[in-house]
Amino acid sequence: MKYVVIDLEMNPIAAVHTAEREICKLEVIEIGAVLLDEKYQEIGSFVTLVKPRLNSRIERKYEKLTGIKTEMTESAPYFEDALDMFFSWCNNIPDEIQIIQWSENDFAQFSKEIQMKKIPLSTQNQKYMTTSWLDFQAEYGHTLGLEHNISLKDAVMYAGEDFCGRQHDALADARNTADLFSIVRDETKCQKALQHVIEALKPKNNFSIGELFDFSAFSLSA
Secondary structure (H helix, E strand, C coil): CEEEEEEEEEEECCCCCHHHHHHCCEEEEEEEEEEECCCCCEEEEEEEECECCCCCCCCHHHHHHHCCCHHHHCCCCEHHHHHHHHHHHHHCCCCCEEEEECCCHHHHHHHHHHHHCCCCCCHHHHHHHHCCCEEHHHHHHHHHCCCCCCCHHHHHHHCCCCCCCCCCCHHHHHHHHHHHHHHHHCHHHHHHHHHHHHHHHCCCCCCCHHHHCCHHHCCCCC
16 A cells, blocks of 8 residues: 655636636645655655636735746646646556545545536546545544644644645645654654643543643644
């Protein structure tokens, strides 16, 4: 079993496309993924920018967030071609794979955008949309006993790690998610990196975790 850890960056669909926005309000503008082996070591990666079809520009807020400018996507493939590139990369992995996402949003975005743009999938590619993607954000939260979802940056901080690369860069986010995944899935690493957090977050006297801690101020040394 190999693991593909994926991350997507998006841009809003222009308001003029009202029918499309009823199905999906965003378009993918970057796909990033890393491939992990059975020991959770990185052995490959995939990244591509994606040219939006339903907005002539990257909105300023999303340009600032992702670092992706409109001109950077001009020669990039449209979503249907980028999707095929990603699935072809997956198909070249000589083993069964599990797709890992930080939250449920990436699978939902793929599903909605495929539906909205009426993109036909081959039988070979369809399998990636009919098998479940692991929501690692939920698994991580369960491991720590968290009551609410937290950001990837905070999750990295809780593990005593530094976030590597730029936040909201698809490949960097995928790589940081993969690093966390390797920690949680390795019992020894998990005990070393997260046990002190798990112990600190255990509810006491039936109070909720939210009553005991202000997560925005919570910090750990590496």
